[in-house]
Amino acid sequence: MILKKIKQRAFSNILDSITTLIIISFIIISLTTILKWIFFSANWSVVKINLPLFFFGSFPKDQLWRPGLWMSLIAILSFATLLAPRWKWVPKFLPILWISFAPLGIFLLGGGLGLSPVESRNWGGLTLTILLTSFSAILSLPLGIVLALGRQSELPVIRKASSLYIDTMRSVPLIAVLFFGQLLIPLFLPIGLEINRVYRAIIAFTLFVSAYLAEDIRGGLQSVPKTQREAGEVLGLHPLQITCLIILPQALRVALPSLTNQAVGLLQNTSLMAILGLVELLGIGRSILANPEFIGRYIEVYVWLAALYWVVCTLMALIARHLEKQMALEKRG
Amino acid sequence: MKISYKEIIQALFALFLIILICVLINNISINLTRTGIGFSFNWLFRPASFALAEHPLPYSPSDSYAWALFMGWLNSLKVIIYSLLLATVIGVFIGLSRIGKNELLRVVSAGYITIIRQTPLLLQLMFWYFVAFLSLKETVLKPIGNLLSISNQGINFLGITLSAEFSSLLLGLSVFTSAYIAEVVRGGINSVDKGQWESFRSLGLNDFTGLYTIIIPQALPAILPGLTSQYLNLAKNSTLAIAVGYSDIYAINDTIINQTGRPIEGFIILLLSFLFLNLFISNGMEIINTMITSSKNN
Amino acid sequence: MLPIVKATNLTKSYAKGIRALDNISISVDPGEVLVVMGPSGSGKSTLIRTFNGLETFDSGQLNVLGIPLGSNHNEERKIRRIRKRVGMVFQQFNLFPHLSILENITLAPIKVQKKKRDEAEHEALVLLTQMGIESHAQKYPSQLSGGEQQRVAIARALALKPELLLFDEPTSALDPERVNEVLDAMRRLAEQGMSMVVVTHEVNFAKEVGDKVLFMDSGKVIETSTPDIFFLDAKHQRSRKFLNQIKKK
Numbered sequence: 103m104i105l106k107k108i109k110q111r112a113f114s115n116i117l118d119s120i121t122t123l124i125i126i127s128f129i130i131i132s133l134t135t136i137l138k139w140i141f142f143s144a145n146w147s148v149v150k151i152n153l154p155l156f157f158f159g160s161f162p163k164d165q166l167w168r169p170g171l172w173m174s175l176i177a178i179l180s181f182a183t184l185l186a187p188r189w190k191w192v193p194k195f196l197p198i199l200w201i202s203f204a205p206l207g208i209f210l211l212g213g214g215l216g217l218s219p220v221e222s223r224n225w226g227g228l229t230l231t232i233l234l235t236s237f238s239a240i241l242s243l244p245l246g247i248v249l250a251l252g253r254q255s256e257l258p259v260i261r262k263a264s265s266l267y268i269d270t271m272r273s274v275p276l277i278a279v280l281f282f283g284q285l286l287i288p289l290f291l292p293i294g295l296e297i298n299r300v301y302r303a304i305i306a307f308t309l310f311v312s313a314y315l316a317e318d319i320r321g322g323l324q325s326v327p328k329t330q331r332e333a334g335e336v337l338g339l340h341p342l343q344i345t346c347l348i349i350l351p352q353a354l355r356v357a358l359p360s361l362t363n364q365a366v367g368l369l370q371n372t373s374l375m376a377i378l379g380l381v382e383l384l385g386i387g388r389s390i391l392a393n394p395e396f397i398g399r400y401i402e403v404y405v406w407l408a409a410l411y412w413v414v415c416t417l418m419a420l421i422a423r424h425l426e427k428q429m430a431l432e433k434r435g
Numbered sequence: 436m437k438i439s440y441k442e443i444i445q446a447l448f449a450l451f452l453i454i455l456i457c458v459l460i461n462n463i464s465i466n467l468t469r470t471g472i473g474f475s476f477n478w479l480f481r482p483a484s485f486a487l488a489e490h491p492l493p494y495s496p497s498d499s500y501a502w503a504l505f506m507g508w509l510n511s512l513k514v515i516i517y518s519l520l521l522a523t524v525i526g527v528f529i530g531l532s533r534i535g536k537n538e539l540l541r542v543v544s545a546g547y548i549t550i551i552r553q554t555p556l557l558l559q560l561m562f563w564y565f566v567a568f569l570s571l572k573e574t575v576l577k578p579i580g581n582l583l584s585i586s587n588q589g590i591n592f593l594g595i596t597l598s599a600e601f602s603s604l605l606l607g608l609s610v611f612t613s614a615y616i617a618e619v620v621r622g623g624i625n626s627v628d629k630g631q632w633e634s635f636r637s638l639g640l641n642d643f644t645g646l647y648t649i650i651i652p653q654a655l656p657a658i659l660p661g662l663t664s665q666y667l668n669l670a671k672n673s674t675l676a677i678a679v680g681y682s683d684i685y686a687i688n689d690t691i692i693n694q695t696g697r698p699i700e701g702f703i704i705l706l707l708s709f710l711f712l713n714l715f716i717s718n719g720m721e722i723i724n725t726m727i728t729s730s731k732n733n
Numbered sequence: 734m735l736p737i738v739k740a741t742n743l744t745k746s747y748a749k750g751i752r753a754l755d756n757i758s759i760s761v762d763p764g765e766v767l768v769v770m771g772p773s774g775s776g777k778s779t780l781i782r783t784f785n786g787l788e789t790f791d792s793g794q795l796n797v798l799g800i801p802l803g804s805n806h807n808e809e810r811k812i813r814r815i816r817k818r819v820g821m822v823f824q825q826f827n828l829f830p831h832l833s834i835l836e837n838i839t840l841a842p843i844k845v846q847k848k849k850r851d852e853a854e855h856e857a858l859v860l861l862t863q864m865g866i867e868s869h870a871q872k873y874p875s876q877l878s879g880g881e882q883q884r885v886a887i888a889r890a891l892a893l894k895p896e897l898l899l900f901d902e903p904t905s906a907l908d909p910e911r912v913n914e915v916l917d918a919m920r921r922l923a924e925q926g927m928s929m930v931v932v933t934h935e936v937n938f939a940k941e942v943g944d945k946v947l948f949m950d951s952g953k954v955i956e957t958s959t960p961d962i963f964f965l966d967a968k969h970q971r972s973r974k975f976l977n978q979i980k981k982k
Contacts, residue, residue, distance in 0.1 A: 118537050125539050259445040263452060270706075273713050275671040278685060278705050285698040289466045290459045333827035336785055337841035337893065338817035347840065351831050370555035377557070377678050384558055400565045408554045408562070415553035 148399040149406045152390050156410070159226015159381055161211075165218065168210045169229040176232065179203065180417060184424055204236040222298040226381035228410065234300070234372040234382060238307035239365055245308060246315025247354075251345065253320055264316070271313030277374050279310045284378055303375050311368055318360040322353030355429055362422030366415050373411075383407060463699070470696075478695055479504075485690060487682050489598060500691055507687035508708055514604050514683065515670050515712070521609035522669065523662075526616025533621050536642070544617065551614035557675055559611055563603035564679040600681040604673070612669045619665060623658035624650060655727055663720040670712050684708045735799060736760040737897050737928050738784055743793035745779065745952075753779045754790060755952035761897070761930060766923050768939040768960070769932045771949035772975060777932045780949070781899045784930065785819045786812030798896055817845060820890030824902040826882040828874040828889070834861070835870045838889045846893065853892075860888040864918055880911030884918055891922075898922065900931040934979055940964055948972045 113119040149156070158169040179199055211233065213219035225233065252264030271279070283306025284299065291297070297305075326349050334344035354361075376385035387403045390396055396403075467473055483503040484496045490506040491513060532544040551559070569587050576585040584591045589599040597605070627650050635645035674685035685705065692701040738761040745754040753776045761767050769777045782788040784797055786808070795802045797815050802808060828837050838857040842848040848856075861867040864884040866877075874882055883903055890898060900919065904912045916938050923929060923942045933939065939946055939960055946963040948955045948971075955969050967973045 114536060121537055122539050125537075125543055129543070257441055257445045257448075259449050263448070274706060274709055275674040275685065277674045277677070278702070278709075281689070282698060282702045285692070286702065289463050289698070292462050293465065293469070329823065329825060329827045330829065332787060333823065333829070335787065336816055336819075336821040337889070338813055338845045339841060340813070343844055347844065348829055352829075355831065366553070370553075373555040373557045374675075384555065384561075388561075398570075400562075400570060404558060404562045404566060407558055408550075411555055411558065412550065412553045416549070419553070 148396045157227050158229050160224050172207050172210045204240050207233045222300045227386045228383050230382040231372050235369040237304045241308040242312035245312035249316035250319035268313045268316050280306045318357045322357030325356045326352045366418050507684040511683040518608040522612035525613035529617035530620030548614045556611045560607040563607045568599040600679050603679050604681050615665050619661035623654035626657045627653045666716050739796045741794040743790050745790040752952040764926045765944045766929045767945050768943035769947045775949040776952040777949050819897045820895035821899040822886050822903050824905050826886045838892050842892050864888050879907045880914045883915045897928045
């Protein structure tokens with residue numbers, strides 16, 4: 103029975119059998135090489151010694167509990183989101199918790215209100231990566247919604263302005279937006295008003311990502327039939343109420359898969375700040391490699407970073423998939 | 436005539452935009468006068484006085500900034516076109532494996548896609564450059580005799596030499612984009628009605644012939660838009676060249692801004708360069724699209 | 734008593750000179766049920782959609798619940814005032830798929846009439862009980878059959894306590910065995926004295942419930958008469974041809 107299944111799936115004809123055999127030998131060879139390397143050849147001391155750096159950057163040693171607490175909270179929150187349907191009361195609070203999560207991070211990292219201030223150049227590692235991602239995501243979603251609605255507006259001035267913004271942002275590379283964000287934002291601000299590199303990066307990411315979110319949300323808006331608006335109109339609802347209560351909730355549900363793809367993409371793209379002077383996850387890897395003590399340990403550091411990114415991104419994708427299913431169930435019961 | 440509230444909203448919005456732009460321009464001009472830079476493009480014709488490792492046309496440091504930028508633009512175009520072709524070949528292969536009958540091949544290609552898509556491109560590029568090429572040091576790999584040699588100097592294939600910078604950018608961009616193209620191809624083929632497979636099988640065609648004569652022509656309308664947007668992404672991603680030291684338009688622009696201290700002019704130049712690159716790609720795809728649709732109609 | 738709807742010489746044409754409405758004059762009195770019949774594309778949907786401002790018209794006068802509507806487009810306030818007092822039921826139900834049945838019904842009372850949630854929900858449950866679907870209150874539209882969804886749509890329209898109900902082919906999208914449950918609900922509303930304008934092909938409903946039948950073709954009113962006269966002895970050739978066609982079905 104099992105043999106038959108295997109035959110059907112991998113050895114259905116000669117060509118298939120040859121492919122299967124080639125792949126099997128390829129897998130065996132590469133797996134043994136990789137495993138041998140991981141367990142025997144690789145020198146993981148570069149990772150072990152620098153573990154706090156990878157997670158928290160050069161945050162003051164006595165204050166490490168702050169990023170530590172924040173990272174644990176995100177882990178608990180992700181877990182709660184995955185398990186939420188079992189506890190009736192949790193789902194109501196989840197959105198609020200997720201939204202307050204990024205400001206909480208700024209408070210815990212930056213200090214104030216009783217916490218000793220820590221300068222942003224000491225923020226780093228995975229903590230900074232997640233801070234950049236969550237803050238930019240929270241800011242770009244509302245901006246993306248406004249832009250998407252603007253692009254659909256029946257008022258030509260608003261429609262054209264939104265289109266121009268979206269199309270321009272989507273035609274330039276992200277690295278350029280980030281680079282010029284670092285250079286130009288100070289020039290656009292009045293003298294005396296200065297904001298640090300992390301906030302400049304968040305502004306640049308927000309401006310960039312919101313243009314992409316806007317297009318995904320527009321796709322969602324277009325998928326809502328016109329008759330839904332009519333049904334709201336005949337009930338005497340105000341156009342704004344129709345948009346917020348009827349059209350947008352449906353559009354966002356449709357757009358959810360692409361929105362979460364954008365979030366995963368955003369997390370990966372925060373790595374670009376490594377070449378623009380921030381020591382987020384990839385940046386800290388680079389500065390460790392520049393340390394003469396660890397020179398040449400490229401493979402270990404890059405493989406370790408790739409694994410970390412992979413785990414975080416995959417977790418994000420899992421949570422997103424879970425939310426999508428949850429919403430589909432809600433609709434069907 | 437009565438003015439409707441829609442017109443009032445529009446006027447207010449336009450006014451808000453104009454004030455915003457004025458405030459920004461005012462701030463920037465104050466800042467520029469303070470630093471004494473001003474705004475002009477005259478410097479474009481002064482000598483660049485930096486060397487370029489790679490330039491498709493003759494170039495020397497005494498040539499103008501404008502010429503250096505043009506070299507960068509050509510370098511970008513070169514790496515984009517090569518990567519685009521390689522990414523398409525790999526992507527189509529992986530995409531077809533992903534839906535093929537062989538279960539093992541399906542699993543392997545799914546693994547490929549998740550590893551590539553769930554890690555940052557910049558990390559992959561650095562991996563190619565620092566691990567795959569630079570760590571070779573003095574060793575020269577010759578996997579198929581003298582036809583192909585790989586070293587920390589790059590790739591030499593049949594006498595054609597590609598620098599290590601170019602090669603790692605080419606491989607990094609192609610591999611990264613191929614994972615996305617694979618998903619586009621898979622989505623396109625899955626969009627074709629399952630009944631089409633049954634009907635060509637019932638006509639006695641084998642899967643290969645059926646795929647190329649029946650399925651792919653029907654899947655193309657769904658594949659092409661996705662492919663175009665992946666190509667545009669590839670073009671934008673090619674600016675990560677700066678991380679591996681390849682002199683593309685962005686890297687040269689970056690150098691020039693550092694030399695001249697003119698970020699605003701630099702931003703405008705980059706914007707225009709990308710406008711041209713995007714037009715180039717979307718027009719190219721448009722031509723391919725019309726070729727395909729017209730050949731179908733004949 | 735003033736008529737609930739009074740239309741005089743309504744005319745609307747689309748591009749290419751097609752007349753959707755051609756000089757139509759009708760009136761609906763309080764408590765009256767007007768049935769509008771006619772082949773598809775005859776303009777009957779367009780006609781009732783002008784009554785609550787979903788469609789504009791080019792010339793003529795229209796007065797709904799004492800509110801005059803002109804032929805220009807800038808009357809959003811007036812139109813919203815009318816819509817708060819006129820309910821409408823669509824062919825495709827048009828329920829809000831992301832809201833539960835109860836939320837579908839309470840949305841407008843809470844947001845438009847500013848009622849308290851408890852009060853709105855209580856009234857919604859009363860309406861759902863009238864429609865015989867109170868057990869579905871917590872479900873979502875996609876879990877209900879077409880007939881049940883259409884009854885929810887009627888309840889949603891009734892929640893604002895309208896003075897006039899418009900029905901745009903309410904049974905055309907239903908499975909044949911589900912048609913009667915919706916027609917029965919409409920019949921009960923008519924018995925309670927609700928003023929209704931119903932676009933439908935249901936001959937039996939028109940005979941039993943209709944006070945007046947309006948027959949339209951190519952944007953024109955061909956004839957207006959009582960159901961008895963219309964179905965037994967239609968005056969016009971075109972009306973008789975149409976009646977023969979739907980009898981065959």
